[in-house]
Amino acid sequence: MPHKPASIERTGLAPLRIASAHGGTSITAASRLCLSTIDRHPDLIQGRGIEWGSGTGILTVAAATHTGVDFVLGLELDAAEVAVARTNAELNGVADRTGFLISDSYDPLPGQDLATLDALRGSSTFLIANPPTSAGDDGLGWRRRVLRGALAYLVLGAEVLLQVSRQYGTSRTERLAADVGGYAYKGALETTDWVRFDQSRYDLREALDWYAAEELRSGEPYTFLHPDEDREVNATEARRLREATDASPRTQWRMHRLTRLG
Ligand SMILES: C[S@@+](CC[C@H](N)C(=O)[O-])C[C@H]1O[C@@H](n2cnc3c(N)ncnc32)[C@H](O)[C@@H]1O
Structure with missing residues (x-):
């Protein structure tokens, strides 16, 4: 049962109404930073995109409200999150421009509509990701998997908006692109104030x-x-x-x- 929608403010845009599957903690300070990045850089999200790890769907929904965005597909492992994300797309009037699949990374689970993801192969113009920290390595393992898997979907010149917090340092963050190959690192777009880890x-x-x-x-x-x-x-x-x-x-x-x- 989704929790009651919260109103999420945006600068210069109508607030989003976002319900969550697991209570009030799903929309973190990092989610809010990703949201404001999308809203401050609409030129980078145009056409057809993918969000890896869409959770409540807040970022997919936000991207879909921008002019010039035709379709955004959220991939998410947690079935309850996918259900609430679909509700959130409807609540915000973008159900016709969004899709959500229960998917382990870029591998939809049995019973999911594979054609929606297949249609984005080689034709996606943007990727958004706020992935979890990986365990037992440098913490960036999920980000490498997100980037590596996206290579099959993104057109040349496609834009990637990726959350990597400050503690990793510039060298590690820049190295992500080199480690995976096929990407150029273009720098930090937005940063929060100091926050407690x-x-x-x-x-x-x-x-x-x-x-x-x-x-x-x-x-x-x-x-x-x-x-x-x-x-x-x-x-x-x-x-x-x-x-x-x-x-x-x-x-x-x-x-x-x-x-x-x-
Ligand atoms: C940090 S949360 C971000 C949620 C949302 N994008 C936001 O910014 O509020 C990371 C999301 O990735 C999802 N996730 C973790 N492992 C995944 C996997 N293997 N495939 C797809 N999604 C995954 C988690 O369930 C979670 O919803």
Whole structure:
């Protein structure tokens, strides 16, 4: 049963009405940054696009409200989220320009309408993704899979809007494009103010543990801002501070632009 829709403000545009499948936490500060990036850069989202990991559908729905966007397909593993995303598309009057599939990455589950995704093969002009942190590696494993899988769908010159937060650092973020191949990294589009990397959230707590392990393995630091002081700390120190005082380090959510190369 979807939760009652919340009104999500947008700059210069009518608010969105977004219900969530799992209560009030589905729309995070990172989701809001992705939303404002879409709204501030409508020139980058034109034509037919894919959103990887669409959750409530907030970003797919937002993209579909822009002039020049013909169709957006949200791919999402969680069936309850897909159901609520379809409701949200209807609530916001874009059901005819959106589709949602229960899909493990770019592999729709049995019973899903494969033709909708197939129609985007080699013809998508944009991709939007706010993926989860991956476990047991540098945290960017899902982003590499998102980019690698999208190669089959994006036309040359297609735009990619990808959320990668500040703690990864510029080198790691730039390297994503080189690691996968087929993309040029074009820089950060939008950044939030400093936000707590909230260690009471299980996923962010686990992410900090993985970062500290990876830092030890690779020797390449992650960069946070100290919980209270105006100085940077690496993941190992941020973790030590959390263990000692329960404090959360600070970071910034960031939306980046890549383009598809030949
Ligand atoms: C950080 S949330 C972003 C949700 C939404 N796009 C937003 O910005 O509010 C990441 C989403 O990716 C979905 N996801 C995780 N693994 C996935 C997979 N293998 N295939 C498709 N979606 C996946 C999660 O269920 C979740 O909804």
